[in-house]
Amino acid sequence: MKNRMLALLLGLAGAASSVQAQEEFVVSYDGFYDRLKVVEKGEFEFARVNFYLVDIASLAPCQIQSGKIVTENTEQPLNYTQQAQLLLPFSEKLDKDKAVIVAQPKNPQHDCQIKFQIESAYFTNTHLTKQRLYQLHHEFDELLSDLSGFFVSKLMGFLLPQQKGVKVTFASEPNLSAPGVSCDKQVCQFVVTDDWENDTARFNTLSEVVSVTPWIEK
Template sequence: MKINWLAALLLAFGFINLAHGKEFVVSYDGFYDRLKVIEKGEFEFARVNFYVVDTATLAPCAIASGKIMTEKMEAPLAYTEQAQLLLPYDKKLDKDKAVVVLEPKNPQHSCQLKFQIEAEHFDSSHLTSASLFQLHTEFDELLSDLSGFFVSKLMSFLLPEQKGVLIEFSQPVSFSNKQIKCEDTVCKFAIDSAWQDSTMKLLSSNDRAEIVTVKPWIEK
């Protein structure tokens, strides 16, 4: 089993603790560095997203307000009900040392930032072997790119082991494929090179189940 604690620390995904209080401030440059990897890469589905979550439960921390500030400007910050931060990719904000200011609805709530690699625009129509192989490859490349040259090339043994793709569905499902293991609404897809050229549709036991989230399956 590969050691994964350093990779979680080094930009790929992870957490930054935020103090209790009426509002907290985070430098924009950390977000910009991660967004730049996505902008410069060729990723159809893979993304890195940012959330504010409860320190203990990892449930979303409700946000009362948010803004991006520099010494010369201030703009509202977009976010979702699930406390996902919808940050712009803006070189000028990075150059101007912008900060992100967030106010939680509950000032006593202990919150932290969560960086999550996941897929966007990947729905049930993409449940083919070839599409899942592509997504698995994108996740692997993104994890490597976010970890940087030093870790991915010279200290690759420190990277977590990516086994495949983990998909959460809206309803319990199962698949007949032996490389897919499901528990209730969550399925783990163990993907190998044999999936690359197969356009076979992967049919589940529940055709009403919709995809909720898609993430890399990381062996911890």
């Protein structure tokens, strides 16, 4: 049940997205806007919700050939990365104008869907301290709760997945060894505890931080 709820909240939203067979991917902007608005209203230094176009079967990036944001009267380029992350503006006007996102996958055989991912922004090795990981852990927890909405977070909180800590992906094996830290190749899981709140102890590694995401207990 918890895993199903997590998928709902973080949004492998294949059913909600529109896939026009093997030609272009089209989806309404309003679902992105609603999630971006939650982040804008919160006080998050690092936590963000990002959007990726992924293959339905493999979840690999659906690399994008071209894209645009279209309303009834306007059209503007869609910004995206090589990993098929959609770099969308936070725009009340696009929401009111019923904008849609149109993307042309490089591989026309891909069936694509949107993946909503809670992860860090601007989090680098300089932030790799217990104190900062504690902060990010609680930002993730708050953002997940905010995205879930009042009904789930307040009345059905027992359905929310349990966040145990944070998961850090490095550019190479970080060779970290410390209590509460477990690593498998380039990915390390940090069990964040309350005594980390004011602890400035640093985790030292030469490997660069690539991303940080919530560590959800399954």
